Amino acid sequence: MPRPSRWPEVMAAAAKVFRAKGYHGATLEDVADEVGMLKGSLYNYISSKEELLFSVVRPPAEQLLSEARALAAEVVPAPEKIARLARVHAGVLAEHFVYASVYVHEVAGLGRYPEWAAMDSEYVRLVRAVLAAGVAEGSLRTDLDLRTAPHVLIGALNWLTRWWDPDGPIGAAEMADRISGVFLDGVRA
Amino acid sequence: MPRPSRWPEVMAAAAKVFRAKGYHGATLEDVADEVGMLKGSLYNYISSKEELLFSVVRPPAEQLLSEARALAAEVVPAPEKIARLARVHAGVLAEHFVYASVYVHEVAGLGRYPEWAAMDSEYVRLVRAVLAAGVAEGSLRTDLDLRTAPHVLIGALNWLTRWWDPDGPIGAAEMADRISGVFLDGVRA
Amino acid sequence: MPRPSRWPEVMAAAAKVFRAKGYHGATLEDVADEVGMLKGSLYNYISSKEELLFSVVRPPAEQLLSEARALAAEVVPAPEKIARLARVHAGVLAEHFVYASVYVHEVAGLGRYPEWAAMDSEYVRLVRAVLAAGVAEGSLRTDLDLRTAPHVLIGALNWLTRWWDPDGPIGAAEMADRISGVFLDGVRA
Amino acid sequence: MPRPSRWPEVMAAAAKVFRAKGYHGATLEDVADEVGMLKGSLYNYISSKEELLFSVVRPPAEQLLSEARALAAEVVPAPEKIARLARVHAGVLAEHFVYASVYVHEVAGLGRYPEWAAMDSEYVRLVRAVLAAGVAEGSLRTDLDLRTAPHVLIGALNWLTRWWDPDGPIGAAEMADRISGVFLDGVRA
DNA sequence: AATGAATGAGGCTTCATTCAT
DNA sequence: TATGAATGAAGCCTCATTCAT
Numbered sequence: 001m002p003r004p005s006r007w008p009e010v011m012a013a014a015a016k017v018f019r020a021k022g023y024h025g026a027t028l029e030d031v032a033d034e035v036g037m038l039k040g041s042l043y044n045y046i047s048s049k050e051e052l053l054f055s056v057v058r059p060p061a062e063q064l065l066s067e068a069r070a071l072a073a074e075v076v077p078a079p080e081k082i083a084r085l086a087r088v089h090a091g092v093l094a095e096h097f098v099y100a101s102v103y104v105h106e107v108a109g110l111g112r113y114p115e116w117a118a119m120d121s122e123y124v125r126l127v128r129a130v131l132a133a134g135v136a137e138g139s140l141r142t143d144l145d146l147r148t149a150p151h152v153l154i155g156a157l158n159w160l161t162r163w164w165d166p167d168g169p170i171g172a173a174e175m176a177d178r179i180s181g182v183f184l185d186g187v188r189a
Numbered sequence: 190m191p192r193p194s195r196w197p198e199v200m201a202a203a204a205k206v207f208r209a210k211g212y213h214g215a216t217l218e219d220v221a222d223e224v225g226m227l228k229g230s231l232y233n234y235i236s237s238k239e240e241l242l243f244s245v246v247r248p249p250a251e252q253l254l255s256e257a258r259a260l261a262a263e264v265v266p267a268p269e270k271i272a273r274l275a276r277v278h279a280g281v282l283a284e285h286f287v288y289a290s291v292y293v294h295e296v297a298g299l300g301r302y303p304e305w306a307a308m309d310s311e312y313v314r315l316v317r318a319v320l321a322a323g324v325a326e327g328s329l330r331t332d333l334d335l336r337t338a339p340h341v342l343i344g345a346l347n348w349l350t351r352w353w354d355p356d357g358p359i360g361a362a363e364m365a366d367r368i369s370g371v372f373l374d375g376v377r378a
Numbered sequence: 379m380p381r382p383s384r385w386p387e388v389m390a391a392a393a394k395v396f397r398a399k400g401y402h403g404a405t406l407e408d409v410a411d412e413v414g415m416l417k418g419s420l421y422n423y424i425s426s427k428e429e430l431l432f433s434v435v436r437p438p439a440e441q442l443l444s445e446a447r448a449l450a451a452e453v454v455p456a457p458e459k460i461a462r463l464a465r466v467h468a469g470v471l472a473e474h475f476v477y478a479s480v481y482v483h484e485v486a487g488l489g490r491y492p493e494w495a496a497m498d499s500e501y502v503r504l505v506r507a508v509l510a511a512g513v514a515e516g517s518l519r520t521d522l523d524l525r526t527a528p529h530v531l532i533g534a535l536n537w538l539t540r541w542w543d544p545d546g547p548i549g550a551a552e553m554a555d556r557i558s559g560v561f562l563d564g565v566r567a
Numbered sequence: 568m569p570r571p572s573r574w575p576e577v578m579a580a581a582a583k584v585f586r587a588k589g590y591h592g593a594t595l596e597d598v599a600d601e602v603g604m605l606k607g608s609l610y611n612y613i614s615s616k617e618e619l620l621f622s623v624v625r626p627p628a629e630q631l632l633s634e635a636r637a638l639a640a641e642v643v644p645a646p647e648k649i650a651r652l653a654r655v656h657a658g659v660l661a662e663h664f665v666y667a668s669v670y671v672h673e674v675a676g677l678g679r680y681p682e683w684a685a686m687d688s689e690y691v692r693l694v695r696a697v698l699a700a701g702v703a704e705g706s707l708r709t710d711l712d713l714r715t716a717p718h719v720l721i722g723a724l725n726w727l728t729r730w731w732d733p734d735g736p737i738g739a740a741e742m743a744d745r746i747s748g749v750f751l752d753g754v755r756a
Numbered sequence: 757a758a759t760g761a762a763t764g765a766g767g768c769t770t771c772a773t774t775c776a777t
Numbered sequence: 778t779a780t781g782a783a784t785g786a787a788g789c790c791t792c793a794t795t796c797a798t
Contacts, residue, residue, distance in 0.1 A: 005782080021301075024213035027767060040769075041783055049768065079377060105294075109351030112210075124352075131376070140376050148359070148367045149376060155348025156341045162298030163313075163340050170337070178337045186375035187320070187338060188268055189330050195757085216792060229795075230758050238793065383761080399679075402591035405788060419762055421790065457755055483672075487729030490588075502730075509754070518754050526737070526745045527754060529730050530723045537722025540676030541691075548715070556715045564753035565698070565707050565716060566646055573778090594771060607774075608779050616772065 009035050010045045015056045015098035023053050023106050054115070057107055060100035064092040065119055065126075072126050078134025079184055082153070085130060086180035087173055089157045093164075094172035101161040108158060124150055153183050198224050199234045204245045204287035212242050212295050243304070246296055249289035253281040254308055257315050267323025268373055271342070274319060275369035276362055278346045282353075283361035290350040297347060313339050342372050387413050388423045393434045393476035401431050401484045432493070435485055438478035442470040443497055446504050456512025457562055460531070463508060464558035465551055467535045471542075472550035479539040486536060502528050531561050576602050577612045582623045582665035590620050590673045621682070624674055627667035631659040632686055632693075639693045645701025646751055649720070652697060653747035654740055656724045660731075661739035668728040675725060691717050720750050 013034035017026045028049055032039040046052045067088045071081065093100045107116050127150040134140035156179050166172060202223035206215045217238055221228040235241045256277045260270060282289045296305050316339040323329035345368050355361060391412035395404045406427055410417040424430045445466045449459065471478045485494050505528040512518035534557050544550060580601035584593045595616055599606040613619045634655045638648060660667045674683050694717040701707035723746050733739060 022211065022213055022295075024211055028769090029767080037782095038784060039767090040771085040785070043769070044782060082376075106211075109348075134376075139378055141378050144376055145367050148364065149371065151348060151352050152345045152368055152371050155346075155351070156344045159298075159340060159344025159348065162344075175337065178334050179341055182338065182341050182372065182375070184375045184377045186371070186373045187271075187323075187329050187333055188373045189328055217794090218792075226757090227759060228793085229760080232794070233757055400589065400591055400673075402589055406790090407788080415761095416763060417788090418764070418790075418792085422761060425790095427789070460754075484589075487726075512754075517756055519756050522754055523745050526742065527749065529726055530746055530749050533724075533726025533729075534719045534722045537676075537718055537726065540722075541718050553715065556712050557719055560716065560719050560753070561749065562753045562755045564749070564751045565649075565701075565711055566751045567706055567708050595773090596771075604778090605780060606772085607781080610773070611778055 006035065006037075007045055010042065010052075011056060012098070014052050015102055018053065018056060018102045019098045019105070023102070028052075053102070053106065054113075056099050057103045057116075060092050060096040060103055061107075061116070061119055063096070064089060064100075065123055067092070068123060068126050072130060078130060078137060078139045081130050082134070082184060083177065083180040085127065086153070086157060086176040086183070089154075090160065090172045090176035090179070093157070093160055094166040097161075097166045104158045104161045124154065127154060153179075156183065195224065195226075196234055199231065199241075200245060201287070203241050204285075204291055207242065207245060207291045208287045208294070212291070217241075242291070242295065245288050246292040246305075249281050249285040249292055250296075250305070250308055252285070253278060253289075254312055254315075256281070257312060261315050261319060267319060267326060267328045270319050271323070271373060272366065272369040274316065275342070275346060275365040275372070278343075279349065279361045279365035279368070282346070282349055283355040286350075286355045293347045293350045313343065316343060342368075345372065384413065384415075385423055388420065388430075389434060390476070392430050393474075393480055396431065396434060396480045397476045397483070401480070406430075431480070431484065432491075434477050435481040435494075438470050438474040438481055439485075439494070439497055441474070442467060442478075443501055443504075445470070446501060450504050450508060456508060456515060456517045459508050460512070460562060461555065461558040463505065464531070464535060464554040464561070467532075468538065468550045468554035468557070471535070471538055472544040475539075475544045482536045482539045502532065505532060531557075534561065573602065573604075574612055577609065577619075578623060579665070581619050582669055585620065585623060585669045586665045586672070590669070595619075620669070620673065623666050624670040624683075627659050627663040627670055628674075628683070628686055630663070631656060631667075632690055634659070635690060635693050639697060645697060645704060645706045648697050649701070649751060650744065650747045652694065653720070653724060653743040653750070656721075657727065657739040657743035657746070660724070660727055661733040664728075664733045671725045671728045691721065694721060720746075723750065 010031070014031045017030045017034055020026070021030065027039075028042055029039045031052070032042050035042075042052075046055070068085065071084055071088060074081070076084070107113060108120060111117055128146055131140060131144060131149050132146055135142060135144055135146070157176075160175065164170070164175065170178075199220070203220045206219045206223055209215070210219065216228075217231055218228040220241070221231050224231075231241075235244070257274065260273055260277060263270070265273070296302060297309060300306055317335055320329060320333060320338050321335055324331060324333055324335070346365075349364065353359070353364065359367075388409070392409045395408045395412055398404070399408065405417075406420055407417045409430070410420050413420075420430075424433070446463065449462055449466060452459070454462070485491060486498060489495055506524055509518060509522060509527050510524055513520060513522055513524070535554075538553065542548070542553065548556075577598070581598045584597045584601055587593070588597065594606075595609055596606040598619070599609050602609075609619075613622070635652065638651055638655060641648070643651075674680060675687060678684055695713055698707060698711060698716050699713055702709060702711055702713070724743075727742065731737070731742065737745075
């Protein structure tokens with residue numbers, strides 16, 4: 001597909017509309033209205049509605065995965081890695097908030113699109129590996145359940161797309177620290 | 190609406206299909222196929238597709254809210270309340286897994302259906318109140334951010350709908366304890 | 379596909395419209411108008427426009443081929459076989475005139491639909507075999523070009539769909555005899 | 568319309584594409600792709616798709632008609648005229664094969680375009696007149712049906728567009744002779 | 757209660773055509 | 778002359794909904 005001049009506008013409009021109404025609940029006419037063109041004109045930019053979804057969802061997915069891979073490869077104590085992972089995760093969410101919300105709503109963990117299943121589960125495995133290393137090195141609790149724990153962290157972070165306003169008073173780094181703080185040390189006095 | 194004999198089958202089919210494809214992505218024909226009737230026959234049970242969604246989503250929503258209200262009213266230390274709240278939450282998820290998944294995917298935190306916004310936010314306030322009481326009574330950390338913390342717990346629990354198999358090896362109570370364990374005491378050694 | 383009550387009406391309307399405007403030039407709304415229903419209602423009868431084309435075109439194609447096969451298997455002198463083949467061909471055209479016209483316009487010899495190519499070329503081979511047998515038995519000219527001759531007969535017969543009115547003064551048998559008469563004995567005095 | 572430098576390429580591409588997919592089945596983008604330009608650029612050459620069809624179809628139609636008129640005016644025995652008419656017809660087909668195929672598929676005998684009906688039927692009348700003269704002069708059979716016979720010859724010739732390769736082993740003159748041979752003298756031994 | 761069949765609105769997509777550059 | 782991008786109409790198809798039986 002060519003990426004003509006108004007491509008970024010089209011992407012932003014699609015992300016906004018998909019987030020507000022859901023992928024299936026949104027129509028291409030909604031998207032076109034948001035851009036200020038006719039629905040047929042969208043086909044200068046895309047080849048199908050589904051391809052538009054993938055275009056919206058790809059940037060945050062790829063960025064999160066590549067940053068997480070890089071981080072996982074570093075040699076750093078697990079607690080610090082977890083804190084930095086939360087920052088990366090929240091940072092990607094904040095940077096591409098609408099796009100990432102669409103990923104979280106429509107793709108993450110749902111197994112609806114085989115194309116994305118591999119990426120999706122690789123991220124879970126990366127987080128699990130970080131936790132496992134922490135248990136091995138003694139910085140995390142020995143009794144930690146490695147099946148559950150990664151999903152707890154990921155769920156808490158992904159759930160940000162349902163209530164957080166990344167342009168509000170709590171920024172991405174601050175938010176990441178709060179979540180990783182609870183995850184690492186709990187809320188008990 | 191009359192609720193004739195095959196009403197439970199209809200509900201179960203709708204929940205299953207809505208969970209698999211999403212509300213907008215699912216068609217009434219999908220639901221009818223699942224029940225083993227023609228789509229037109231569904232209108233002996235429902236008055237519209239949206240009413241069917243609400244019927245699917247109401248039982249877990251009402252049960253969770255009423256159990257949470259009852260729990261919140263008890264006089265119990267916050268850490269124990271949190272553990273029991275997690276059990277209630279995971280218990281409702283497990284009991285109505287498909288139905289609850291639809292609630293989580295289509296309703297929770299999205300603000301798409303005004304009818305559900307009040308219930309939805311009341312639950313967050315209940316959890317927040319439990320945490321606030323814990324801070325006040327000294328059983329939870331003083332520096333706990335009460336805007337964020339309820340969403341961390343709720344997010345981790347709701348995210349169960351994306352990966353947990355309630356009929357798998359980890360039962361609801363066990364799962365609730367693991368999640369509330371991490372939430373209360375963290376994962377650090 | 380189910381074949382509900384108005385299936386024959388749908389077929390007849392489609393054949394009529396496809397013949398008048400060509401398959402691609404005709405719209406499903408044209409067909410629906412002809413039947414007296416809405417275009418969406420057609421999908422109670424068909425699964426796609428192309429399937430409708432195939433349904434229209436199948437009866438004459440299959441009938442012609444099966445009758446031609448039966449005829450080819452008989453033991454009869456070639457000139458008589460040719461005359462009877464022409465009667466079969468013109469008879470199928472007359473019986474399913476609109477449907478057969480669509481076959482001739484949209485399918486025969488065009489190679490546009492792989493599904494039909496085999497049937498299409500089998501018929502040519504059948505005719506060629508009849509002619510070859512005639513040459514072998516001495517009832518047809520020794521210098522007959524077997525590559526060309528079958529197409530001459532088939533072309534003359536198929537061309538009927540462009541000018542003949544099967545409900546006009548010249549009936550199918552009479553017409554077949556005239557064409558096979560020219561083909562067998564020529565027009566020279 | 569101006570006829571700028573790449574006009575012949577445009578015509579050739581249109582003929583090729585119209586022949587392969589049919590006029591309505593082909594898109595201007597198909598044509599433009601074949602030329603190697605964008606579809607909008609075609610409007611430097613044409614004013615509408617239909618005009619393009621007419622441009623494609625005009626050369627063979629006019630050439631055949633004018634050559635047939637000239638031939639019909641000569642004073643020559645009917646059998647020879649028929650043989651030469653077949654050569655003219657096959658010659659035009661061969662010279663403009665793709666263009667002529669489009670004429671045969673989309674125009675001949677269909678009555679879809681009033682602009683062409685007169686030319687189309689004039690040709691039939693010319694052939695019929697040749698045959699009628701032959702009957703009158705005694706060189707053709709007295710019992711020849713003059714309604715049918717011209718269409719037999721024309722049909723056999725036009726059907727060449729469905730199976731003949733004019734660049735193959737049998738050239739136009741040879742092919743014309745075979746067809747007129749069958750038409751004049753039949754295939755019987 | 758269920759079916760068969762229809763409706764009508766609307767969604768995705770295509771495509772002839774236009775136009776500023 | 779060609780391009781890039783748009784328009785607008787229309788086409789195929791889907792689907793929630795209705796209704797006579």
